[in-house]
Amino acid sequence: EYRNEASLVANDFTVLYDKVIRYVMGMQVVGRVKLKDGSIKLEASYYSANQQSAALDAVKNICFDITTMVYSVIGKGTHPRFLIHDGPRVSDVTRSIYLGYFKLMHALEMASHDSPNFQYIITTTEPPPEELQKEPWLICKLDATETQGRLLKCNLE
Numbered sequence: 001e002y003r004n005e006a007s008l009v010a011n012d013f014t015v016l017y018d019k020v021i022r023y024v025m026g027m028q029v030v031g032r033v034k035l036k037d038g039s040i041k042l043e044a045s046y047y048s049a050n051q052q053s054a055a056l057d058a059v060k061n062i063c064f065d066i067t068t069m070v071y072s073v074i075g076k077g078t079h080p081r082f083l084i085h086d087g088p089r090v091s092d093v094t095r096s097i098y099l100g101y102f103k104l105m106h107a108l109e110m111a112s113h114d115s116p117n118f119q120y121i122i123t124t125t126e127p128p129p130e131e132l133q134k135e136p137w138l139i140c141k142l143d144a145t146e147t148q149g150r151l152l153k154c155n156l157e
Contacts, residue, residue, distance in 0.1 A: 010035050012076070017042075017067040023107075024063055024100035031063065040064075055093045062101065066120075070108065073118050081118040087125055095126075102128045106137075 014033045021031030021044055030048075034041040042060040044051055065083055072079035085101070101122060106129075109116045123142070127133055143149030 009076075013067065013071060016071055016074075017064065020067045020070065020104065021060070021063045023104045025059065025097055031060070033064070033067075059093060059097055066101070066104065069118055069120070073108065073112075073116075083119070084121045084123075086123045098126075099129055102132055106132060 010033070014031075017033045018031040022029055025044070028047055030045045032043040032045075034043065042057075042064055044056060044060055062085060065085070068077060068079045069081055069083045071077040072081050105120045105122075108118070122128075128138065132138065140151070142151055147153060147155060
């Protein structure tokens, strides 16, 4: 019975992961989470062909993080519903994928009817979508080139 329940949970989570990765990367991508011998393997295929690259690995991991948070938001799992990604844009990830993170979080917020039960913080090296470049979404503009522009307004050594 435990194995059956664990299998249902794993399948449920994989379906959600697939939805998250499709939202970020496009509907032609299929995402899968495979659990075997205590390890987690993330997969993404584009028109049935498995894809591999450092950038795609970063996207798969970020989508996995987001999926674990969303799973908790919908009342399953134990994620604390607080997630931070620090500058997750890898050099060869397209801007459309990068913007998908913002759009997904905004859609999740809108689905919560202005009472989101999660917090997602993402630091960026370039502007988010224009509609999210104001409060309450953009709360802090930082500039590491000057000490006063840093988060704690000092050099951390």
